[in-house]
Amino acid sequence: MGKPTGFLEYPRQGNPAEAPKERVRHFCEFHPGLGREERRRQGARCMECGVPFCQSGAVLNGMVSGCPLHNLVPEWNDLVYTGNFGHALQRLLKTNNFPEFTGRVCPALCEAACTCGLHGDPVTVKENELGIIEDAWEKGLIQPHPPKVHTGKRVAVVGSGPSGLACAAQLGGRGHAVTVFERADRPGGLLMYGIPNMKLEKRIVERRVALMAAEGIVFRTGVDVGRDLSAQDLLKDYDAVVLCCGAAEARDLKVPGREGGDVYFAVDFLKATTKSLLDSDLKDGQYVSAKGKNVVIIGGGDTGNDCVGTSIRHGCKSVVQLEMMPKAPDRRAETNPWPEWPRVCKTDYGQEEAIALFGADPRIYQTTVTEILRDEKGALTGVRTVKLTGDLKPVEGSEQTLKCELLLIAAGFLGPQDYVPAAFGVERTPRTCVQTAAGRYATSVPRVFTAGDMHRGQSLVVWAIQEGRAAAREVDEFLMGYTNLE
Template sequence: MGKSTGFLEYDRETSTAEAPLERIKHFHEFKTPLKLEEQQKQGARCMECGVPFCQYGDMLAGMASGCPLHNLVPETNDLVYRGNFKQAYLRLSKTHCFPEFTSRVCPALCEAACTCNVNGEPVSTKENERAIIETAYAEGWVQPEPPKVRTGKRVAIVGSGPSGLAAAMQLNRRGHEVTVYERHDRSGGLLRYGIPNMKLEKSVLDRRIHLMEEEGVKFVTGVDVGKDIKAEELTKNFDRVILACGASNPRDIKVPGRDAKNIFFAVDFLSKVTKSLLDSGEKEQVSKEVRSLAEGKHVLVIGGGDTGNDCVGTSIRLGAKSVTQLEMMPKPSETRTPSNPWPQWPRVLKTDYGQEEAIAVFGHDPRIYQTTVTEFIKDEKGAVKQAKIVSLKPVKDEKTGRMNMVPVEGTEKVIEVGLVLIAAGFLGSQAYVTEAFKVKVNGRTNVETAPESYESSVSGVFAAGDVHRGQSLVVWAIREGRMAAEAVDRSLMGYTNL
């Protein structure tokens, strides 16, 4: 696939990013894609390897290697190289519902497993996919595909994040009548309110949702299933129900002073900012109230993952006086270690856009490794004003053999803080939903199903996405939605062609 000597002739090139000090002035996407002719050269770099791990999409050493959707990566790269973007779009559509989302927010599991990555730089598969889907939209190839025949079967989907949307698209095109319930005021779930505009413009999301509406999918917003509407009503009025409501139970930091004002969970904070931008309409600016959350304040972000990075970038755009990001674990190696060989996911240091912006604005990386909070200190009005932090060190548990991070005596210190954002991940599903449907959950509170199955302990009720597998990536959520749709279709029809 590609040009047999392409990986030798062409260097890896990716989209150009607006300079950090410029892009922090707005909340828009800030990368300019390559011209299509240049993107074709990137497709040429696909090296016709014997075993394309890029499309393997399964677990190695506890982490995914390759694309979970099993996208036909070498084939689409080859079609990009040859300039046949329409065929590339048709080929990509066989396995992928929403390449416009993953080509912006996915960490590119395909590229990490690319054979070119063994001794060089991987093929820019993620940006090749973006070129494919955006060209398809621009050329009018992406059109509504309503089913020619309806089955008369009705399916309710709780949650309109990536897994819910993927299941809805598949089941609707199969001919079933699909209604998607979303508790927020707008559809999109995590894609809408959990991912900032800088990574995913909401117009990209709206474009796809409007297309799905034209195909016949019904979206009901502002309805919280389990509170505003009873589970029994859905199970009675629909032939099948899919729970795709995410792992939205955030992990808290339980230390003295946690009840202080101006301490937020990361997603709540990011949601406030995104909603303010959306509510402002064409102004595309946040309200004074939202800006005041971080403006002129010392911001403390607890958590070193993607959401923590999003909090760093968002706080800077709101005018934070400083940003500090705490990470409990040791600083990763800058290169692969012998215990982390290709094609495993590379556990290496990554400096993302938010950290880049913090370095440009404040002159240093905001991350402090092997550190945690032990106490929040309030001012006279009950708002957080300081945080006590302490260094950590890894200590092996003699009973379990696991490494635990324990405080280092004498390393405690106090830092000034005006806003705290907790980005420590999620613990699993929210109890009011699972209890409303009376489905069994496992030890991590994810909806329990039989191995390789998506049907819960309650007949006719299925689960997909983070509520099923736990907190994960958008690409995994899309795969879960597709697989759950296949399971639902088989249960309704006795067979499936999804």
């Protein structure tokens, strides 16, 4: 797999990045791809592993090591090295419906488990994947393939995020008539409105949706199932229903001063910016602007980082990101050996941009907000914070006041919003997700299935795709008595 001595001869070379002070002037992607010859050298770095952990998806010490989709990583790395990009595409699409999404936004569990990374730099697996699929789009190799045989079965997929799209693609390819219902004005769910344009340009989502529509999948946007359309009507018209509505119930902040303006959930802030960007290039003003404001973001994860990058592009005066947990180590601890997922500090694009513009990392660790401060007119003026111990207890005397005119809550999600599960009468887990038997996707209601974050809780795009594919297999077996889906 790859060149036997490639990892010794060629250094790791990632896709270049536009300089922070330049890229904050726009909302476009800023990682141009490598040329084909350099991409071949990166494929050559793949070692001939006896056990390729990169594709294992195994759980080690409570964390997944390697790709949950079991992508055939060594195979297509070797094909990249030999210049056989067309065959590499076939092997890539065998396990992953949407490499153009994971190649952009996945945290690359595969690379964390790469044997090359044990004593050196891992193979650029994620970027090789993206190089394969984008090369195929550019050369016209991605064409619609409508099913040649139709089963006569009808399936409704509720939600057009990554799990819903993956489930629909698999079932549509099998020959079932699939309709995807989306409450927003554009298909894509999390991919369209939850991930900023600079991480995943929306033309990439629209390109894939258009391909699926050409293959016969029907998209109905602006339809809020459970409100605009009843569960009973869906079950009357379709042989099976798959709920893929995500985990959109945001975790709130319950402190004095919470009621009032200029406090927003991160998902609403990001969605409004993307929608205004797509509708009018931000000219309609229909978004929450951070321009000229001191912004405080509660939450140190990926969504918080996206809020940092978006606020900077708006032209914020300053930005601070509060994290309750201690700072992770810069290198693996001895208790966190390869090939476990590395619990190390990662400085993402938004934080890089804040450092470049404001001269300091925006993150403040082991800190939380205890009060939201307002003036006599109710306008937001600041937040009062307190430091926390390692077990999240307040440190007496550590109170501090931060200036703030815009507060964004990026503290994660509690599970799916209640009204869809309630409309279908499905059972819920203690974490409010939709209940199924372990390793299964059928709910407690006949003919109703579930997948994605609604099923497993807030997770990664790669897991959503895996869930959508697995749910499709179960639905297909239910409808046909057997399945040949992978």
